Amino acid sequence: MTKKVMIAMSGGVDSSVAAYLAKQAGYDCAGATMRLFSPQEDEEAGACCSADDAEDARAVAYRLQMPHYVFNFTSEFKTAVMDKFAAAYEQGQTPNPCIDCNRRLKFAQLWQRARELDRDYIATGHYARIEYNKASGRWLLKKAADLSKDQSYVLFSLTQEQLAHTLLPLGGLTKAQVRQIAAEQGFINAHKRESQDICFVPDGDYAGFICRHTGHNYPAGDFIDMQGRVIGQHKGIIYYTIGQRHGLGIALGRPAYVCALNPAANTVQLGFAEDMYTRSLRLGDINLIALDEISAPQYYAVKIGYRRQPQPALVRQTAPDTLEIEFVRPQRAAAPGQAAVIYAGDVVIGGGIIA
DSSP states (O other): OOOEEEEEOOSSHHHHHHHHHHHHTTOEEEEEEEEOSOHHHHHHHOOSSSHHHHHHHHHHHHHTTOOEEEEEOHHHHIIIIIHHHHHHHHTTOOOOHHHHHIIIIIIIIHHHHHHHTTOSEEEOOOSEEEEEETTTTEEEEEEOSSGGGOOGGGGTTOOHHHHHTEEOTTTTOOHHHHHHHHHHTTOTTTTOOOOOSOTTOTTOOHHHHHHHHHOOOOOOEEEEOTTSOEEEEESOGGGOOTTOOTTOOOOOSSOOEEEEEETTTTEEEEEOGGGGEEEEEEEEEEEESSSSOOOSOEEEEEEOSTTSOOEEEEEEEEETTEEEEEEEEEEEOOOTTSEEEEEETTEEEEEEEEO
């Protein structure tokens, strides 16, 4: 019996080629686009996942002679991603909304819709690989063949059930190969530029978005130094993130950086380059993929940002939902709210959120 696949189609070239490759592999394919914004938000944001992107996805699905659905997830997206993003900044954290979107919508809500439509799998245009390991009896998430495009970091939260029902057709390809396939197939989006910003903040003004989204005003407060002495006034805690250097509006004689945020006291702590480093982290909200638990302290490589390189560290599980990380070498600007993802070679062991 032919297996049925629902392809998450954003309107971009990656998901379009994923759809093409799934069909070429012999699957019974249907495309699905998630509607994440109201018409007004869509027009104001000019973001990806817009009405125009949905039309691009529909055009590719039509060319591939597959049905195409548009699912209205505006309410779920607001609650699970946008509200959480704003709340994290209010708490002095630096969230990664792409991870939340994958976790709560694409591999949860969309998979639920796929099952309701009698689909066996979902497929996406992520650059990563999924393999089944017979020895362990577990599904593994692995880095993409093209490490410059690898997106395994933002997929660390996938469960065994989700991995078993997910296809990642682009895992073995480079971006250049993907664009070549799209051009050869005459796809309307073959040369469409990639979005580099958070989809609901395309102008990069996070604080402006948060103020509009919450309707709140965020009062000014004290800049303090590493000894806790007041050295100036900040304009509101949501305007700052760990590691920030520019836009501080204060001169300390040499480059200063945001080292800590304290929402309760409404303070922003500033330091210098040497104050930015930490050797240990605590992770919460963890998800382990390659094993059930880390039963004994083990050295792995840990990545603390999407564009960061994995670094050697001792990983210790201290509770069912808590990991402690001790790096061999101190790491710069580890921000609460960001994900830390653990690797053994190209295999994702798991990860969690920096607490």
